[in-house]
Amino acid sequence: MGTAYRVMSERYSRSFQKDLYRAEDVRAMDRYAIDTVGIAGIELMRRAGAAAFAAVRERWSGARTLSAICGGGNNGGDAYVVARLAHEAGMDVRVYPVSPPANLKGDALTAYRDYRAAGGEILDFIPADFEGAEVLVDGLLGTGLDREVGGLYADVIRAVNRFSGHVMALDIPSGLHADTGSALGVAVRAGLTVTFIGLKRGLFTGEGPEYAGEVVFADLGTPPEVRYSVEPSAMLLPPWERGLPVRPRYAHKGHFGHVLVVGGDCGYSGAARMAAEAAARVGAGLISIATRKAHADSLNLTRPELMCHGVETPEELRRLMARATVIAVGPGLGRSEWAKKLLDAVMDTGLPAVADADALNLLAENPRIRDNWVITPHPGEAARLLAVSSGEIQKDRFDAVRKLRERFGGVAVLKGSGSLVCGPDGLPRVSTTGNPGMASGGMGDVLTGVIAGLLAQGSDLFAAAALGVQLHGAAGDEAAKAGERGLLAGDLMDPLRRLVNL
Ligand SMILES: NC(=O)C1=CN([C@@H]2O[C@H](COP(=O)(O)OP(=O)(O)OC[C@H]3O[C@@H](n4cnc5c(N)ncnc54)[C@H](O)[C@@H]3O)[C@@H](O)[C@H]2O)[C@@H](O)CC1
Numbered sequence: 001m002g003t004a005y006r007v008m009s010e011r012y013s014r015s016f017q018k019d020l021y022r023a024e025d026v027r028a029m030d031r032y033a034i035d036t037v038g039i040a041g042i043e044l045m046r047r048a049g050a051a052a053f054a055a056v057r058e059r060w061s062g063a064r065t066l067s068a069i070c071g072g073g074n075n076g077g078d079a080y081v082v083a084r085l086a087h088e089a090g091m092d093v094r095v096y097p098v099s100p101p102a103n104l105k106g107d108a109l110t111a112y113r114d115y116r117a118a119g120g121e122i123l124d125f126i127p128a129d130f131e132g133a134e135v136l137v138d139g140l141l142g143t144g145l146d147r148e149v150g151g152l153y154a155d156v157i158r159a160v161n162r163f164s165g166h167v168m169a170l171d172i173p174s175g176l177h178a179d180t181g182s183a184l185g186v187a188v189r190a191g192l193t194v195t196f197i198g199l200k201r202g203l204f205t206g207e208g209p210e211y212a213g214e215v216v217f218a219d220l221g222t223p224p225e226v227r228y229s230v231e232p233s234a235m236l237l238p239p240w241e242r243g244l245p246v247r248p249r250y251a252h253k254g255h256f257g258h259v260l261v262v263g264g265d266c267g268y269s270g271a272a273r274m275a276a277e278a279a280a281r282v283g284a285g286l287i288s289i290a291t292r293k294a295h296a297d298s299l300n301l302t303r304p305e306l307m308c309h310g311v312e313t314p315e316e317l318r319r320l321m322a323r324a325t326v327i328a329v330g331p332g333l334g335r336s337e338w339a340k341k342l343l344d345a346v347m348d349t350g351l352p353a354v355a356d357a358d359a360l361n362l363l364a365e366n367p368r369i370r371d372n373w374v375i376t377p378h379p380g381e382a383a384r385l386l387a388v389s390s391g392e393i394q395k396d397r398f399d400a401v402r403k404l405r406e407r408f409g410g411v412a413v414l415k416g417s418g419s420l421v422c423g424p425d426g427l428p429r430v431s432t433t434g435n436p437g438m439a440s441g442g443m444g445d446v447l448t449g450v451i452a453g454l455l456a457q458g459s460d461l462f463a464a465a466a467l468g469v470q471l472h473g474a475a476g477d478e479a480a481k482a483g484e485r486g487l488l489a490g491d492l493m494d495p496l497r498r499l500v501n502l
């Protein structure tokens with residue numbers, strides 16, 4: 001649950017643990033380590049192989065057999081180093097060169113020769129499956145991936161994905177694009193990825209976490225200046241380890257803001273109720289709901305702490321907004337004339353807002369830009385907002401979240417595995433919490449309420465979005481301890497309360 005990653009080097013500066021890079025940035029770091037720090041390329045490769053082999057030993061200590069798949073570049077070179085170390089450790093090793101060793105160059109050729117000189121053998125065929133091995137090392141493609149995977153490479157990746165044993169990817173699962181977190185055609189599904197020199201941002205969003213499994217970082221003994229030499233292109237959000245600040249003893253409800261949830265068209269009152277309850281559970285002082293008249297009484301009955309108002313006209317909404325400090329607009333809002341008028345009235349106020357669900361679908365029809373709001377689309381809504389397909393959004397989520405923020409202002413949250421948050425500094429932050437159990441109705445409404453509740457308590461827009469995404473995912477992770485299947489959005493309420501009080 002959440003995104004697991006660990007750091008393998010004592011020397012690794014903690015401040016870098018959150019920085020994420022693109023392939024070209026890590027290539028620049030490699031060059032810096034070689035040219036400026038003076039660590040030879042083959043030395044880096046040997047350290048990479050050693051770090052990966054140490055991870056095999058640590059994780060699967062009883063394994064006696066290891067197979068390595070080697071591509072024609074330096075990723076393959078790393079795999080030859082792992083194979084040599086495994087051979088020298090007395091393991092039963094099989095090496096499958098997917099690119100003929102005669103074509104190897106530079107450090108990868110040296111690593112191959114070292115393996116052969118140590119008595120290692122290579123096989124001249126690629127099996128239909130890799131059964132018989134306990135550990136399979138994926139050294140097919142690393143950061144050099146530059147095109148759709150097809151032909152033999154794709155066949156081999158499919159065979160790896162049929163393998164039932166342990167799969168370790170070197171640097172990045174082959175086929176996964178380091179910059180985007182999407183597979184270029186087909187990608188290796190690994191249980192463990194040992195990644196070198198800099199954390200690749202594609203490991204942490206979209207399909208990345210699914211393909212990468214647990215991520216272990218190895219700095220290969222390179223000093224921090226190597227990472228200082230390039231700017232990160234995204235950052236991981238810190239884990240949710242502490243609750244919100246303790247309340248002063250003299251506090252009263254007016255100190256913690258007043259969230260007004262606008263939504264709940266006929267038949268959708270539950271969405272508004274969940275957003276409202278989430279705002280309450282993270283500590284907002286007062287919560288009101290502006291909804292269809294038909295829903296107001298029943299909502300009042302089921303959660304009497306919420307103030308529920310039937311609202312049919314913008315004027316009625318304006319009277320409620322005059323008492324609110326934050327608006328959460330969209331949950332169950334629908335796209336009727338009623339919805340459009342209420343959204344227009346919200347847009348006319350200067351109050352900070354969170355916009356989700358149908359507010360975003362209406363916004364796609366009538367785009368507006370605003371400084372003081374958080375928009376929280378899932379990939380489908382993001383696609384409508386940017387007038388592209390959801391496939392295109394998922395192909396490069398980092399690019400999409402930046403465009404959402406540019407076009408609509410404020411802070412953009414792109415939901416989905418590895419949710420992204422992009423604020424005024426333009427640097428996407430990546431959530432490390434959440435699980436697939438959260439792919440169920442109402443979870444987005446809860447997130448909207450969480451962010452609105454944090455805004456109401458004084459967080460600035462960006463902090464509310466970033467903290468809110470981590471908190472929401474952490475609550476989902478806690479709730480999913482009883483099982484991901486069947487997890488309901490309402491199950492997050494108790495964990496939310498516990499987590500803000502940690
Ligand atoms: N000194 C360095 O630069 C270091 C590099 N390291 C390793 O080297 C890797 C990068 O090595 P390379 O730059 O040689 O690149 P790769 O080994 O990732 O790729 C090698 C080759 O694959 C080809 N290729 C790209 N996409 C393909 C596709 N879809 N189908 C078939 N072939 C494709 C490319 O043309 C390239 O020649 C890193 O991921 C890392 O594993 C590590 O050894 C650490 C040090």
Ligand SMILES: [K+]
Nearest residue numbers: 138141172174
């Ligand atoms: K790989």
